[in-house]
Amino acid sequence: MKKTETNEYVSTTDLAELTGLTAGDIRSFAKIGVIPHEVVAGKYVYNREEAVKAIELRCRDVLKKQRAKRDAKRKVLRARRKEAKRAE
Secondary structure (H helix, E strand, O other): OOOOOOOOEEEHHHHHHHHOOOHHHHHHHHHOOOOOOEEEOOEEEEEHHHHHHHHHHHHHHHHHHHHHHHHHHHHHHHHHHHHHHHHO
16 A cells, blocks of 8 residues: 555544445445555554545445445335235
């Protein structure tokens, strides 16, 4: 990871609060390489500037696609439940 002048590193929770994403989303993006990170003593840490920039550039689109997919699945499941109730 490149070092910046500020070198301010933040935890997953802090980054989640800064960006409005969930901690799970932050960790998932880090695991797939979307957000630059380091693992220190088993915990993910992020350079604040680099992580926020990566989220602004790439993560919002990925997250929107994931949520759209999830919402589509939920819609199908709701329709199936309604259908099952009508069949009873």
